[in-house]
Amino acid sequence: xxxxxxxxxxxxxxxxxxxxxxxxxxxxxxxxxxxxxxxxxxxxxxxxxxxxxxxxxxxxxxxxxxxxxxxxxxxxxxxxxxxxxxxxxxxxxxxxxxxxxxxxxxxxxxxxxxxxxxxxxxxxxxxxxxxxxxxxxxxxxxxxxxxxxxxxxxxxxxxxxxxxxxxxxxxxxxxxxxxxxxxxxxxxxxxxxxxxxxxxxxxxxxxxxxxxxxxxxxxxxxxxxxxxxxxxxx
Amino acid sequence: xxxxxxxxxxxxxxxxxxxxxxxxxxxxxxxxxxxxxxxxxxxxxxxxxxxxxxxxxxxxxxxxxxxxxxxxxxxxxxxxxxxxxxxxxxxxxxxxxxxxxxxxxxxxxxxxxxxxxxxxxxxxxxxxxxxxxxxxxxxxxxxxxxxxxxxxxxxxxxxxxxxxxxxxxxxxxxxxxxxxxxxxxxxxxxxxxxxxxxxxxxxxxxxxxxxxxxxxxxxxxxxxxxxxxxxxxx
DNA sequence: CGGACTATTGAAGCGTCTCAAAGCTGGTGG
DNA sequence: CCACCAGCTTTGAGACGCTTCAATAGTCCG
Numbered sequence: 001x002x003x004x005x006x007x008x009x010x011x012x013x014x015x016x017x018x019x020x021x022x023x024x025x026x027x028x029x030x031x032x033x034x035x036x037x038x039x040x041x042x043x044x045x046x047x048x049x050x051x052x053x054x055x056x057x058x059x060x061x062x063x064x065x066x067x068x069x070x071x072x073x074x075x076x077x078x079x080x081x082x083x084x085x086x087x088x089x090x091x092x093x094x095x096x097x098x099x100x101x102x103x104x105x106x107x108x109x110x111x112x113x114x115x116x117x118x119x120x121x122x123x124x125x126x127x128x129x130x131x132x133x134x135x136x137x138x139x140x141x142x143x144x145x146x147x148x149x150x151x152x153x154x155x156x157x158x159x160x161x162x163x164x165x166x167x168x169x170x171x172x173x174x175x176x177x178x179x180x181x182x183x184x185x186x187x188x189x190x191x192x193x194x195x196x197x198x199x200x201x202x203x204x205x206x207x208x209x210x211x212x213x214x215x216x217x218x219x220x221x222x223x224x225x226x227x228x229x230x231x232x233x234x
Numbered sequence: 235x236x237x238x239x240x241x242x243x244x245x246x247x248x249x250x251x252x253x254x255x256x257x258x259x260x261x262x263x264x265x266x267x268x269x270x271x272x273x274x275x276x277x278x279x280x281x282x283x284x285x286x287x288x289x290x291x292x293x294x295x296x297x298x299x300x301x302x303x304x305x306x307x308x309x310x311x312x313x314x315x316x317x318x319x320x321x322x323x324x325x326x327x328x329x330x331x332x333x334x335x336x337x338x339x340x341x342x343x344x345x346x347x348x349x350x351x352x353x354x355x356x357x358x359x360x361x362x363x364x365x366x367x368x369x370x371x372x373x374x375x376x377x378x379x380x381x382x383x384x385x386x387x388x389x390x391x392x393x394x395x396x397x398x399x400x401x402x403x404x405x406x407x408x409x410x411x412x413x414x415x416x417x418x419x420x421x422x423x424x425x426x427x428x429x430x431x432x433x434x435x436x437x438x439x440x441x442x443x444x445x446x447x448x449x450x451x452x453x454x455x456x457x458x459x460x461x462x463x464x465x466x467x468x
Numbered sequence: 469c470g471g472a473c474t475a476t477t478g479a480a481g482c483g484t485c486t487c488a489a490a491g492c493t494g495g496t497g498g
Numbered sequence: 499c500c501a502c503c504a505g506c507t508t509t510g511a512g513a514c515g516c517t518t519c520a521a522t523a524g525t526c527c528g
Contacts, residue, residue, distance in 0.1 A: 064377060066464060072380045074373055086366055088359040094370055124358065125322040132320055135369050136328055138376060139308055143298060145379035146306045146423030149483070180506070189380030194484060196508060212493050212506060230300060383515070415475070428516055430476060446474060446525055475524070485514080492507070498500090 006031055007168065008054035008106050011080035015126035022120045030112040036103040043083050043097040048090060051107045053083040058103035059179060063186070064095040073187040075137050076100065076161065076179070079168040085131045087113055101178050145189050148230050153188040154198045155226040158208075162220050174209070175217040184215075240265055241402065242288035242340050245314035249360035256354045264346040270337040277317050277331040282324060285341045287317040292337035293413060297420070298329040307421035309371050310334065310395065310413070313402040319365045321347055335412050379423050382464050387422040388432045389461040392442075396454050408443070409451040418449075 009026050016023060033056055036042055042060055043053060055077050062074040074095065077083065083097050087110055117123050140160065144153040162175050177184075185195035199215070202208040207223055209216040217223060243260050250257060267290055270276055276294055277287060289311050296308040308329065311317065317331050321344055351357050374394065378387045396409050411418075419429035433449070436442040441457055443450040451457060 062373075064373075066381060068464060070381050070464075072377050074376055086362045088362050089366055091366075095373060128320045128322050131365060131369075132323060132325075135365075135372065138369065138372050139296075139298075139329060142308055142372060142375055142379060143306050145376060146420075147300060147304050151483095182506075186380075191485060192506090193486090193508085200508080210507085230302060230304075385515095414473090416473095425517060426474090427476085427518085430474095431516095434476080444475080469528100471527090473524105473526080476522080478520090479518100481516105481518080483514105483516085486512085488510090490507105490509080493505090494503105495505100496501100496503085498502095 006054075006106050007056050007080040008052075008082060008108075011130070012123065012126050015129045016120070016122045020120075020122065022122075025116060025119050029108055029116055032107050034105050034107065036099040036105050038099055038102050041096055041098045042103065042105060043093055045094075045096040046092045048092050049084055051109050052085070052087065052113055053097075054106045054108075055079050055081050055083070056104035056106040059100040060097055060103055061100050061183065061187075062095055062097050071186045072189070073183065075134065075141065076187065078164050081134070082127075082130055085127045085134075087117070087127070100180075100183060141187075150188065150190045150194060151198055151201075152227060152230050153190070154184075154195065154202075155223050157184065157188050158215070158217060159220065159223045159227045162217050162223065173218075175220065177215040177217065178213065179215070180213055181210075181215070240288075240340050241290050241314040242286075242316060242342075245364070246357065246360050249363045250354070250356045254354075254356065256356075259350060259353045263342055263350055266341050268339050268341065270333040270339055272333055272336050275330055275332045276337065276339060277327055279328075279330040280326045282326050283318055285343050286319070286321065286347055287331075288340045288342075289313050289315050289317070290338035290340040293334040294331055294337055295334050295417065295421075296329055296331050305420045306423070307417065309368065309375065310421070312398050315368070316361075316364055319361045319368075321351070321361070334414075334417060375421075384422065384424045384428060385432055385435075386461060386464050387424070388418075388429065388436075389457050391418065391422050392449070392451060393454065393457045393461045396451050396457065407452075409454065411449040411451065412447065413449070414447055415444075415449075 009029065009031070013023050013026060036058075043049065045064075057079055060077040060081075060083070062077065063071055064074070065071050077097065113123075137160065140156065144156045148156065158177065161177055161179075165175060165177070181195055181199060182192035185192040188195070190198075199208060199210060202223075203210060205219075205222065207217070207219045207226075209218055243263065243265070247257050247260060270292075277283065279298075291313055294311040294315075294317070296311065297305055298308070299305050311331065347357075371394065374390065378390045382390065392411065395411055395413075399409060399411070415429055415433060416426040419426040422429070424432075433442060433444060436457075437444060439453075439456065441451070441453045441460075443452055
């Protein structure tokens with residue numbers, strides 16, 4: 001069985017096929033892990049990696065800084081998500097990736113991945129799927145930013161995180177989102193201050209509960225209702 | 235030489251390597267084209283394609299409709315751009331692609347692509363690069379939508395289009411952008427009406443000139459200046 | 469020549485930002 | 499073990515960017 005305690009390999013396996021025999025080859029991959037402290041960069045701006053990096057545990061973010069000190073967060077990366085699914089990319093990163101919580105990072109040298117790729121071509125396909133999923137998340141973000149008011153954008157983001165957390169971690173009901181309000185605000189493109197007013201409202205509605213540094217989603221159902229007030233047809 | 239009159243194959247060739255000998259194999263690909271009228275869908279919502287579709291000539295858009303009748307445009311596709319660079323994707327589209335101008339569409343069956351892929355593995359790499367370029371464009375869009383006011387978003391979009399048009403078509407100075415103001419507005423997330431006020435301002439500044447259905451960029455330089463008033467460090 | 473689409477202009481309303489300030493909470497060092 | 503400090507959260511009031519609604523004008527096509 002070679003249970004891959006790796007979140008990344010687990011996700012890879014899931015994308016290939018429920019029970020492909022060649023999946024055993026995944027165990028042969030050279031995988032190392034390291035711990036990244038909260039707030040530190042995992043992949044700095046302008047870097048070119050020669051390993052596949054993936055989130056093993058914790059939460060990270062793709063982001064970019066602006067000259068005025070602002071910051072835009074493109075998306076949050078959850079356990080199993082790859083920072084750079086494109087094995088062949090030689091161009092320097094146009095953004096950075098940092099740890100939102102303490103992160104256990106999984107690293108696989110490109111060489112090792114390429115060997116695997118030759119043995120199991122379906123891995124390439126799986127990597128494509130992972131990349132596609134991430135761009136789908138970004139499309140949803142563009143959708144929200146371009147067409148919805150802040151209230152709905154917040155609901156959309158939280159709903160997205162709840163859904164994605166449910167698969168990576170098997171969460172129980174009060175879903176925990178261990179991300180600062182300021183960071184969440186930087187993702188939906190509002191001031192952390194206005195974000196907070198919206199959170200307060202959701203708390204009053206019994207949808208959320210707060211604690212320093214984290215949010216509890218007590219009622220995902222109504223979150224989705226709010227989100228779908230304007231959400232897309234897809 | 236087998237000059238591929240195909241914009242897509244040209245782009246593919248460019249991404250592989252300036253002068254790889256195996257590039258000749260690109261000519262063996264099964265390529266057909268068809269004409270799409272302005273406004274028609276190229277790839278409808280929910281479809282699953284078994285061919286690679288690419289823009290040969292003209293401009294298309296990735297977009298999604300909202301229940302309230304609104305529309306968000308994720309990005310514009312220019313000659314050479316692929317609608318679906320992921321050969322292995324079997325999941326239905328979560329958005330649609332339509333022709334902004336009359337479009338000459340290039341179609342290559344997946345079978346044929348896979349044959350090519352086996353002969354020239356670098357093609358896979360090239361497809362990855364194309365996908366990466368598109369997500370880079372989307373990241374820039376998120377950046378703008380989340381962090382910049384409308385004036386700058388407009389400058390950013392127009393600057394992006396000017397840059398990308400310069401490579402696909404060898405444009406001369408008054409760069410023509412044959413896209414309706416209403417559509418451009420739907421891309422940057424403002425009312426077409428407010429978009430028009432910004433265009434008017436840019437006209438007064440001598441940056442733009444207008445004509446029914448198209449924009450002329452007469453002074454790209456100052457466009458970039460405005461765009462970089464807040465733009466990212468990258 | 470009529471009809472449909474595109475562009476343009478004005479005025480009122482509101483969503484969000486900005487600035488300013490003050491609680492809180494948890495972790496750190498004394 | 500306590501005090502302090504940095505980071506996170508919360509609250510208020512004024513300003514402004516953008517939307518909305520309404521209406522007119524220009525331009526292409528059948």
